[in-house]
Amino acid sequence: MRQLKFDNYFKKIEEEPLPIWNKREDIPEYIIKYFDKYPVRVIFDDIKYYCPFCLKELNDCYCDHCKQQFNKEIYLYVNDINNIKGYQYSDFVFTFDVINDEVILYVIKRVTTYNNPNVSVPFYYHFYKVYRAFHITKKGIKDLLNNNIEMTFAEMHQELQETEEIYILAYDLIDDDESYYLYVDNLDFLKNTIYKYTKLWKLKDYLLDTKVNILNIIYAPLYNQDFEFLIKNKLYNMAFSTFYLEDFNNKLKKLYKDNKEFIIKNNLDYYEFKALELIKCQDLDVIKFVSNNIGLVKDIKELANIDFVKLKNIINEEQLYEYYDYLDMASKLGFNLKDKNILYPKNFIQEHNKAYKQMQLVNDPNIDKNIKKIAKRLEANKYEDKKYVIYPAPSIDSLIEESSMQNNCVRMYASSYSQDKTHIYFMREKSNINKSFVTIEVKNNKIVQARIKNNDLPSQTIENILKSWEKTLKDKKKNDKNVVS
Numbered sequence: 146m147r148q149l150k151f152d153n154y155f156k157k158i159e160e161e162p163l164p165i166w167n168k169r170e171d172i173p174e175y176i177i178k179y180f181d182k183y184p185v186r187v188i189f190d191d192i193k194y195y196c197p198f199c200l201k202e203l204n205d206c207y208c209d210h211c212k213q214q215f216n217k218e219i220y221l222y223v224n225d226i227n228n229i230k231g232y233q234y235s236d237f238v239f240t241f242d243v244i245n246d247e248v249i250l251y252v253i254k255r256v257t258t259y260n261n262p263n264v265s266v267p268f269y270y271h272f273y274k275v276y277r278a279f280h281i282t283k284k285g286i287k288d289l290l291n292n293n294i295e296m297t298f299a300e301m302h303q304e305l306q307e308t309e310e311i312y313i314l315a316y317d318l319i320d321d322d323e324s325y326y327l328y329v330d331n332l333d334f335l336k337n338t339i340y341k342y343t344k345l346w347k348l349k350d351y352l353l354d355t356k357v358n359i360l361n362i363i364y365a366p367l368y369n370q371d372f373e374f375l376i377k378n379k380l381y382n383m384a385f386s387t388f389y390l391e392d393f394n395n396k397l398k399k400l401y402k403d404n405k406e407f408i409i410k411n412n413l414d415y416y417e418f419k420a421l422e423l424i425k426c427q428d429l430d431v432i433k434f435v436s437n438n439i440g441l442v443k444d445i446k447e448l449a450n451i452d453f454v455k456l457k458n459i460i461n462e463e464q465l466y467e468y469y470d471y472l473d474m475a476s477k478l479g480f481n482l483k484d485k486n487i488l489y490p491k492n493f494i495q496e497h498n499k500a501y502k503q504m505q506l507v508n509d510p511n512i513d514k515n516i517k518k519i520a521k522r523l524e525a526n527k528y529e530d531k532k533y534v535i536y537p538a539p540s541i542d543s544l545i546e547e548s549s550m551q552n553n554c555v556r557m558y559a560s561s562y563s564q565d566k567t568h569i570y571f572m573r574e575k576s577n578i579n580k581s582f583v584t585i586e587v588k589n590n591k592i593v594q595a596r597i598k599n600n601d602l603p604s605q606t607i608e609n610i611l612k613s614w615e616k617t618l619k620d621k622k623k624n625d626k627n628v629v630s
């Protein structure tokens with residue numbers, strides 16, 4: 146309980162406001178020191194990296210002038226290194242403080258400013274500020290510095306369900322969506338507060354080297370019911386990347402049970418766990434590959450039952466979208482998406498490009514138009530007896546469908562058929578008229594090929610029917626001028 150006191154007019158009794166830090170002098174030195182965890186930014190333009198202190202070009206991230214090694218991961222982009230006057234960047238550190246058992250989460254901001262040593266005296270300086278002071282209660286948070294921000298956990302939950310993005314919400318709270326370090330040496334303070342069940346102080350070692358999103362340390366521990374379970378099982382990566390596992394209790398808990406050893410051993414995070422759910426395989430490389438591309442992998446799985454262990458052998462991560470494109474075309478072209486040679490081609494790029502060319506063919510409206518016109522003319526060659534019927538392939542779609550059912554590549558003939566160079570007929574059993582039976586290629590009124598499924602030859606009885614039919618073929622191409630190509 147906080148002290149009660151009269152308001153300024155001695156009219157009513159109110160709670161004394163929490164004595165929070167709000168000036169630079171209030172920020173403890175240990176927090177200022179904690180900012181040293183952030184490496185100094187290297188600057189870069191389109192190709193080169195520069196020393197932030199002297200703006201000289203770096204040699205493999207080492208400044209010969211300042212004798213310092215820098216970290217390439219952290220950098221600032223500039224357009225024109227010679228003309229910048231200076232530059233600035235911000236870091237944040239989160240830190241808890243407890244006043245009378247009430248929890249305050251501070252967001253301390255450090256702004257680093259460099260001046261261009263070529264323009265003015267070389268120097269840089271830091272500027273520190275108490276940026277936010279959130280009072281955290283069981284219900285939610287209230288910013289004591291900017292009273293406009295007040296949000297319940299239920300509202301946060303609602304928003305996370307809607308956007309499925311923690312970054313948008315984090316941005317609402319602190320105008321920044323990055324992850325930052327949390328000061329860990331005072332976490333014991335939380336033991337007697339609303340955080341008592343979260344056991345955050347036991348995670349000191351983990352949190353010391355892990356940047357967290359602000360929602361990781363307020364919403365997740367206090368509102369996500371799975372947080373405790375995950376921490377208890379040492380699944381720290383998952384606990385700090387999980388925000389909307391509302392179904393964790395049912396389906397995912399079984400997945401967790403079945404793969405417990407693997408999950409714990411590799412400390413899977415939420416996205417890796419989702420990847421495991423999708424592909425159900427205990428291959429960490431493949432899990433990582435999939436976890437970076439969950440949406441795309443879902444789309445791929447909708448097209449075909451892909452074994453991602455096999456897939457990873459033929460493509461790299463950057464090719465995943467192209468692979469999706471390939472599968473999409475393959476399915477539109479009627480390829481057999483159960484055939485391993487189709488799904489895992491030895492030369493993926495080559496097959497992708499082949500499919501692309503065929504796709505262009507199929508999408509060319511002139512080709513279908515011509516096929517329809519030619520088929521109409523070839524109707525004269527239609528054959529029918531009690532059991533069988535033979536008729537010209539009526540459209541590009543029918544060719545794709547036929548080749549898909551036959552497992553052959555009759556679709557390759559679409560182009561020559563549409564140019565009247567070769568003609569495609571289907572022989573069907575009347576009792577099963579929609580099912581492909583024999584595919585026949587005719588050139589100059591002669592049968593060039595007749596194939597049943599998987600490119601096998603038809604039976605002798607069928608051969609005999611075809612032979613007598615062949616004798617009746619009489620297609621007089623009027624002349625080539627009538628054919629649009």
Ligand SMILES: [Zn+2]
Pocket residue numbers: 196197198199200201208209210211212
């Ligand atoms: Zn330097």
